[in-house]
Amino acid sequence: MKKSILIACFSCWCMTVLAQADIALIPQPVSLQKNEGHFILGSSTRIQVSAQPDAYRVGEILAGRLRTTTGYPLPVKQVAPSMGNPAGAIELQLQSGLRLGKEGYALEVTPTHVIIRAKEPAGLFYGMQTLLQLLPKQIQHNKKDTSVAWTIPAVTIEDQPRFAWRGLHFDVARHFFTKEQVKRYIDEMVAYKYNLLHLHLTDDQGWRIEIKSLPRLTEVGAWRVEKTGSFGTFSPPTPDEPRTYGGYFTQEDLKELVRYAADRFVQIMPEIDVPGHSMAAVAAYPELSCTPGAKQVNSGEKFMNWGTGSFSAIVDNTLCPANEEVYTFLDKVITEVAAIFPFEYIHMGGDECAKNFWEKSTAVKQLMQREKLKDMHEVQSYFMKRVEKLVAARGKKMMGWDEILEGGLPPKTAVMSWRGVKGGIEAARMGHPVVMTPNTNTYLDLMQGDPSIEPPVYSSVRLRASYDFEPVPDGVDDKLVLGGQANLWTENIYTTRHQQYMLWPRAFAVAEAVWSPKGRKDWPGFISRVEQHFQRFDEAAIKYARSMYDPIVQVKKEGDSSVSVTLSTEVPGLDIYYSFDNSFPDRFYPQYTQALVPPKDALSLKLITYRGKEEIGRQMTIPVVELKRRSGIRK
Ligand code: ACM
Numbered sequence: 022m023k024k025s026i027l028i029a030c031f032s033c034w035c036m037t038v039l040a041q042a043d044i045a046l047i048p049q050p051v052s053l054q055k056n057e058g059h060f061i062l063g064s065s066t067r068i069q070v071s072a073q074p075d076a077y078r079v080g081e082i083l084a085g086r087l088r089t090t091t092g093y094p095l096p097v098k099q100v101a102p103s104m105g106n107p108a109g110a111i112e113l114q115l116q117s118g119l120r121l122g123k124e125g126y127a128l129e130v131t132p133t134h135v136i137i138r139a140k141e142p143a144g145l146f147y148g149m150q151t152l153l154q155l156l157p158k159q160i161q162h163n164k165k166d167t168s169v170a171w172t173i174p175a176v177t178i179e180d181q182p183r184f185a186w187r188g189l190h191f192d193v194a195r196h197f198f199t200k201e202q203v204k205r206y207i208d209e210m211v212a213y214k215y216n217l218l219h220l221h222l223t224d225d226q227g228w229r230i231e232i233k234s235l236p237r238l239t240e241v242g243a244w245r246v247e248k249t250g251s252f253g254t255f256s257p258p259t260p261d262e263p264r265t266y267g268g269y270f271t272q273e274d275l276k277e278l279v280r281y282a283a284d285r286f287v288q289i290m291p292e293i294d295v296p297g298h299s300m301a302a303v304a305a306y307p308e309l310s311c312t313p314g315a316k317q318v319n320s321g322e323k324f325m326n327w328g329t330g331s332f333s334a335i336v337d338n339t340l341c342p343a344n345e346e347v348y349t350f351l352d353k354v355i356t357e358v359a360a361i362f363p364f365e366y367i368h369m370g371g372d373e374c375a376k377n378f379w380e381k382s383t384a385v386k387q388l389m390q391r392e393k394l395k396d397m398h399e400v401q402s403y404f405m406k407r408v409e410k411l412v413a414a415r416g417k418k419m420m421g422w423d424e425i426l427e428g429g430l431p432p433k434t435a436v437m438s439w440r441g442v443k444g445g446i447e448a449a450r451m452g453h454p455v456v457m458t459p460n461t462n463t464y465l466d467l468m469q470g471d472p473s474i475e476p477p478v479y480s481s482v483r484l485r486a487s488y489d490f491e492p493v494p495d496g497v498d499d500k501l502v503l504g505g506q507a508n509l510w511t512e513n514i515y516t517t518r519h520q521q522y523m524l525w526p527r528a529f530a531v532a533e534a535v536w537s538p539k540g541r542k543d544w545p546g547f548i549s550r551v552e553q554h555f556q557r558f559d560e561a562a563i564k565y566a567r568s569m570y571d572p573i574v575q576v577k578k579e580g581d582s583s584v585s586v587t588l589s590t591e592v593p594g595l596d597i598y599y600s601f602d603n604s605f606p607d608r609f610y611p612q613y614t615q616a617l618v619p620p621k622d623a624l625s626l627k628l629i630t631y632r633g634k635e636e637i638g639r640q641m642t643i644p645v646v647e648l649k650r651r652s653g654i655r656k
Pocket of ligand 1 (some may be wrong): 371373422439
């Protein structure tokens with residue numbers, strides 16, 4: 022008898038501990054209190070919502086998610102809060118008096134009921150996302166699973182975001198992604214409480230938005246030659262190679278996406294990137310260039326020279342700031358864009374505009390004289406100021422990349438700071454709103470681990486750097502920082518699978534930086550939550566990168582021709598094993614404890630990480646010549 026009581030108590034204790042250990046919310050809520058017991062979602066569970074249609078809509082979204090996997094009927098009923106008997110129910114209540122902001126929510130899970138309260142429907146939606154993360158990972162399946170006990174640990178959560186702007190950017194210009202792929206992107210981002218999708222719609226490699234008054238933009242500008250390999254190094258297209266790769270969104274497609282996003286409390290900010298990054302536009306309408314002659318949509322062949330901190334165009338990919346037709350063109354584009362997207366901002370680019378062809382243009386020289394512009398930065402500033410007026414005339418506000426500070430910022434424009442946070446600091450000091458997207462922390466197109474094992478890109482941002490992202494630098498008025506954003510450029514991203522690999526887990530880290538309260542950083546705790554979300558992604562068949570498990574390799578030149586190699590790991594508590602004999606190391610090989618110097622004739626260093634007995638990283642091979650090259654040895 023005593024023994025069975027003991028066993029019962031022990032299993033009770035185990036269940037509580039297990040349930041509690043499983044709480045792994047991303048982003049971290051403002052407050053979380055774990056309580057005793059758990060709610061069991063069963064065949065008789067119902068969803069009760071307060072009378073507003075939006076509450077009903079969120080209730081239906083929740084029911085849809087839960088029905089798929091649990092197979093339970095989960096009827097959704099509208100009830101007045103006073104009339105509802107919450108026992109056995111999941112309740113969603115809109116309460117106007119709640120003091121948790123527009124997107125905040127309170128979530129209470131007890132053994133008898135679940136209640137999400139919010140002031141606005143968005144709060145109910147985010148409360149629902151948290152609730153989903155409290156359910157067993159199998160809730161991520163897309164088919165019924167009868168083997169799971171659908172328990173939700175008892176908790177009291179109060180939560181609201183730190184920033185109103187929680188952005189995720191998606192470049193659909195370099196590689197085109199379809200409407201369905203964009204919807205999936207939205208589905209995945211909202212699970213982590215992102216609320217702003219920045220769609221980069223135009224670039225040198227494609228114009229992706231139908232402009233009815235300018236049909237050649239998509240007839241010509243949306244298509245290029247299909248090339249596979251490493252962007253920027255492709256062979257120049259030959260005349261016989263078909264220009265059939267690409268695509269574009271019709272205005273109806275985009276309106277559908279706007280609705281789809283709005284139903285999930287996401288706003289879409291369109292970007293039309295001018296005056297640089299405009300090869301697709303000038304291929305369609307060559308008269309918009311300062312440089313005469315036909316142009317082609319770029320297919321990934323080299324057309325710019327990139328130096329350290331400088332660049333120039335080999336083929337002119339800019340709109341001509343001295344041509345009045347350009348402003349007529351942009352007025353048409355902006356008018357149609359403004360009519361599609363309800364969001365208050367239109368992003369007009371302004372980044373990386375090569376000026377070397379402008380320098381040669383007689384029309385630009387005349388413009389400089391007429392407008393008393395002293396250099397090319399002022400020429401671009403003149404252009405952006407005129408664009409700002411076109412945007413304002415359509416009732417919108419303009420945003421641009423931080424280059425628009427050079428030569429003078431248009432008076433009302435908001436700045437998206439990407440070359441670190443410097444531009445954002447400068448713009449905020451001038452009283453302009455800013456969004457922080459520093460390439461040092463939030464550029465998710467960059468490599469997330471050692472170049473020997475990652476798909477090659479010109480630079481890296483490891484998970485730790487994304488986790489360390491702080492949107493408000495010291496000394497900046499936080500009221501001017503609208504929020505932060507992670508950017509996903511797709512020069513080297515061809516598919517949704519690889520898009521997912523690049524996004525996750527770094528987008529977990531950025532989600533937390535823009536939602537969770539400041540001063541809550543806890544790297545080991547974050548890693549442990551990330552690992553639980555990896556398991557959820559396994560259930561959902563969403564790809565993610567395991568790069569955080571691989572060693573960080575640092576090299577130092579030793580004498581004239583030797584190198585010493587220092588290894589570490591981002592994830593705490595991993596062991597690194599290595600070989601120099603070309604065979605694959607495992608945990609019975611030498612363990613890394615101190616800097617390594619390759620034996621004289623060794624060809625390669627091979628590495629693997631373990632957590633205890635579990636192989637956890639990927640086999641990594643770095644040729645010794647590569648180690649030497651990294652250290653600065655040139656032969
Ligand atoms: C940028 O990454 N060129 C904004």
